[in-house]
Amino acid sequence: MAEEVKASWSKGEEIVRMLLEKAPYAEGTVRRERRLEFKVPADRIVDFLRTAKANGFELLLQITAVDWLKEGEIELVYQLFSISHGTHAMVKTRLPRDEARISTVMDIYPVAETYERDAHEFFKVTFEGNPKLEMPWILEDEDREVGVSHRKDFDMLGYVKRKYKLLDRFDEDKENYVI
Amino acid sequence: MKMESVKIAPEEKVRKKPSFLKPWMSLKYLFKKPVTIKIPYEETQIAEKYRGFHTLNWKTCIGCNMCGQICPARAIEMTWIEGEKRPHPKIDYGRCTFCQFCVDVCPTNALGHVEHYILTTEWKDEELELFDWVPLPEEMVRKFSDYRHPLAKIEKYEDGRVKYVLRDGSEFEFKILGYGLKPPAAAKPKPAAKSAEKKEEPNPGEKKE
Amino acid sequence: MVTQEELIREARENGMELLPLEKDTYELFFGPQHMATENYSLILKMDGHRVVKAIANPGFLHRGFEKLAEYRPWHTNIALLLRICVPEPDVPEAIYSMAVDELMGWEVPERAQWIRTTVLEMARVSAYLFWMMGLSFKLGVYTAGQWAAAYRERFMALFEELTGARVYHIYTIPGGVRRDIPGDKWLRQLRDTVEYIKDKLKDFDNLVFENYITYRRLEGIGVMDKKFALNEGVTGPNLRATGVPYDVRRADPYLLYPELDFEVPVLKEGDALARALVRRFEFEQDLYILEQLLDMGPPSGPYKVDHPSLKALPRFRVPAGDAFAHVEATKGDFGAYVVSDGGNKPYRVQIRGPSIAHGIRVIEQLLVGARLADVPVILMSLDNCPPDIDR
Numbered sequence: 210m211a212e213e214v215k216a217s218w219s220k221g222e223e224i225v226r227m228l229l230e231k232a233p234y235a236e237g238t239v240r241r242e243r244r245l246e247f248k249v250p251a252d253r254i255v256d257f258l259r260t261a262k263a264n265g266f267e268l269l270l271q272i273t274a275v276d277w278l279k280e281g282e283i284e285l286v287y288q289l290f291s292i293s294h295g296t297h298a299m300v301k302t303r304l305p306r307d308e309a310r311i312s313t314v315m316d317i318y319p320v321a322e323t324y325e326r327d328a329h330e331f332f333k334v335t336f337e338g339n340p341k342l343e344m345p346w347i348l349e350d351e352d353r354e355v356g357v358s359h360r361k362d363f364d365m366l367g368y369v370k371r372k373y374k375l376l377d378r379f380d381e382d383k384e385n386y387v388i
Numbered sequence: 389m390k391m392e393s394v395k396i397a398p399e400e401k402v403r404k405k406p407s408f409l410k411p412w413m414s415l416k417y418l419f420k421k422p423v424t425i426k427i428p429y430e431e432t433q434i435a436e437k438y439r440g441f442h443t444l445n446w447k448t449c450i451g452c453n454m455c456g457q458i459c460p461a462r463a464i465e466m467t468w469i470e471g472e473k474r475p476h477p478k479i480d481y482g483r484c485t486f487c488q489f490c491v492d493v494c495p496t497n498a499l500g501h502v503e504h505y506i507l508t509t510e511w512k513d514e515e516l517e518l519f520d521w522v523p524l525p526e527e528m529v530r531k532f533s534d535y536r537h538p539l540a541k542i543e544k545y546e547d548g549r550v551k552y553v554l555r556d557g558s559e560f561e562f563k564i565l566g567y568g569l570k571p572p573a574a575a576k577p578k579p580a581a582k583s584a585e586k587k588e589e590p591n592p593g594e595k596k597e
Numbered sequence: 598m599v600t601q602e603e604l605i606r607e608a609r610e611n612g613m614e615l616l617p618l619e620k621d622t623y624e625l626f627f628g629p630q631h632m633a634t635e636n637y638s639l640i641l642k643m644d645g646h647r648v649v650k651a652i653a654n655p656g657f658l659h660r661g662f663e664k665l666a667e668y669r670p671w672h673t674n675i676a677l678l679l680r681i682c683v684p685e686p687d688v689p690e691a692i693y694s695m696a697v698d699e700l701m702g703w704e705v706p707e708r709a710q711w712i713r714t715t716v717l718e719m720a721r722v723s724a725y726l727f728w729m730m731g732l733s734f735k736l737g738v739y740t741a742g743q744w745a746a747a748y749r750e751r752f753m754a755l756f757e758e759l760t761g762a763r764v765y766h767i768y769t770i771p772g773g774v775r776r777d778i779p780g781d782k783w784l785r786q787l788r789d790t791v792e793y794i795k796d797k798l799k800d801f802d803n804l805v806f807e808n809y810i811t812y813r814r815l816e817g818i819g820v821m822d823k824k825f826a827l828n829e830g831v832t833g834p835n836l837r838a839t840g841v842p843y844d845v846r847r848a849d850p851y852l853l854y855p856e857l858d859f860e861v862p863v864l865k866e867g868d869a870l871a872r873a874l875v876r877r878f879e880f881e882q883d884l885y886i887l888e889q890l891l892d893m894g895p896p897s898g899p900y901k902v903d904h905p906s907l908k909a910l911p912r913f914r915v916p917a918g919d920a921f922a923h924v925e926a927t928k929g930d931f932g933a934y935v936v937s938d939g940g941n942k943p944y945r946v947q948i949r950g951p952s953i954a955h956g957i958r959v960i961e962q963l964l965v966g967a968r969l970a971d972v973p974v975i976l977m978s979l980d981n982c983p984p985d986i987d988r
Contacts (some may be wrong), residue, residue, distance in 0.1 A: 268843075395858070408812070458672065
């Protein structure tokens with residue numbers, strides 16, 4: 210909705226400018242009304258989120274991990290919401306796939322502990338400083354041992370086939386069916 | 389819309405006053421009729437266009453497998469039938485979620501649905517088999533108005549012949565040659581079937597592993 | 598007399614682990630079979646009937662929806678993702694569709710917007726009825742719970758008429774909705790139902806929300822303050838009960854909400870009672886919103902975007918990009934983040950259920966010091982929905 214005001218939301222540009230003054234290492238754009246986007250290098254994410262929280266971004270809604278197999282990177286998207294400005298903001302950062310390590314942000318947004326456990330379980334991202342990372346989360350022990358993850362290179366079809374032995378009948382045109 | 393326009397309800401409107409006496413007012417419900425429907429002694433009215441069992445117009449089905457591709461539960465398997473040029477979908481109600489996206493995508497409107505929804509068995513194998521069928525034309529299903537599955541029995545023979553016995557005793561017989569998108573060896577290879585194969589291939593978004 | 602060491606040794610020989618307990622405390626496994634937790638488990642360390650420490654243990658409902666969604670065509674995912682939220686399945690449908698609409702650059706037709714808004718509000722009302730049922734059962738007011746279940750049935754019948762299914766509607770799709778409104782008769786029925794529920798709300802008030810016992814039971818338990826709530830990502834009525842007027846329908850308006858007039862309730866206490874009252878007031882507001890929508894009437898026009906790609910759904914492709922959409926569900930801020938790489942299947946879908954914030958850290962901290970009998974009530978006052986956590 211609100212297509213006509215795309216990229217010309219003056220209030221959003223003001224917020225971006227204000228934040229970038231305090232955090233010159235980041236890049237920021239206005240996507241559309243009430244949608245901002247920031248790109249931050251991985252080692253400055255704690256600084257940036259601290260600045261953001263001090264400037265009105267009170268809520269951390271989610272930390273989404275996206276596995277970009279071709280680039281060999283894992284993208285973390287911190288979904289922030291600012292009640293005082295009335296805007297959503299995505300803070301994106303990229304990590305190398307092989308060694309996905311980033312500092313935890315749970316001292317800024319304590320709820321990040323939960324989101325980081327989730328991202329650790331399914332995308333094998335290590336958040337340094339999060340004490341509950343190794344605690345059992347959603348997956349069962351046997352699944353965790355065989356390495357079930359939501360990363361793109363995990364052989365989900367093969368795993369389902371091994372575990373549930375249900376897919377034999379449909380094998381010939383596997384590509385055209387879903388799991 | 390701006391944030392300033394939030395209309396905040398005054399607190400006294402939200403707050404309530406606790407009372408000792410008011411809960412006793414509900415005693416009046418002792419003298420009211422229950423809202424419960426006593427199934428099976430009373431009947432419920434099912435909405436028109438309730439998403440229930442499928443129907444298939446065998447004449448207009450072109451076997452394009454659109455339904456098989458959109459099915460979220462992988463309940464649809466294409467079945468080659470003797471005498472039919474193109475495969476027809478076979479629907480397994482053990483998997484079907486009744487989303488009816490297959491009905492939406494059907495390019496010739498051959499696949500449809502009726503309101504019939506009662507899917508209960510006594511856990512006998514021959515009963516369970518009823519719910520894995522090639523749907524029949526609408527007029528054969530609509531004959532029965534008690535929302536039950538129209539089939540009473542499926543008889544299977546060695547040579548692949550299948551006989552559907554409907555609940556009113558009428559019979560429907562055909563021969564299954566094989567399953568899948570490719571025509572089985574028993575069916576004569578048709579050029580039309582080849583072109584269907586071609587259509588499926590270009591799927592760049594699928595290479596996930 | 599068997600000593601503790603012997604027991605521990607014997608357990609280890611049998612492949613189990615027994616931990617020595619601290620003096621005066623014991624461990625209690627609360628759930629997943631317990632009715633109040635709805636398939637999620639709490640490990641409570643108890644001292645007498647007081648909770649000393651609580652550890653949330655989710656994962657019993659994990660079905661890997663986010664991964665499965667990467668293997669299915671765009672539209673098919675609707676039939677999958679709505680299973681994340683059982684009481685209001687229209688919310689995951691709507692957020693996913695809104696995110697895909699944004700990626701496609703589609704402006705949904707007005708009629709579709711009206712229908713979507715109505716469906717979302719109906720979902721809110723029926724979810725609140727569901728919650729009232731849960732709360733009443735946990736308070737021991739079984740009568741009110743059964744009323745709520747019976748009234749919810751009326752909305753299920755309306756949904757059945759509109760969408761063709763009772764619980765999982767699979768109705769909102771990218772580009773609009775799947776079916777048109779069945780006719781004026783349905784609109785009349787909806788208005789009658791709203792009137793009827795409004796009338797019955799007085800009985801609810803008498804029995805639950807103005808009941809002295811409810812007040813004694815809910816007041817002062819599970820208290821959280823504003824700062825704590827914001828830090829912990831609490832949203833929805835739970836946040837409004839601590840004094841923050843954050844409602845997605847106002848803060849980030851979508852569909853027809855900018856044109857609708859409704860009040861946002863705010864209370865300051867942040868205890869279970871405040872949360873219950875905020876929900877009760879919002880329920881009333883939702884009925885007003887439905888009335889306003891009916892007064893407005895559905896605009897004429899198509900109920901779906903007219904686009905050739907909607908003709909062949911398995912080959913529906915979405916341009917590369919990412920979008921975030923969220924709506925105000927009864928539990929809080931429900932959001933979807935959708936990434937496309939241009940293919941006929943999503944590259945990544947993330948659903949943000951409000952309970953992932955409420956059900957883990959908030960519960961663990963609110964339960965400390967609570968009585969065992971209050972645990973179900975605190976869980977219900979937060980309206981914790983475990984499928985949001987497990988997905």
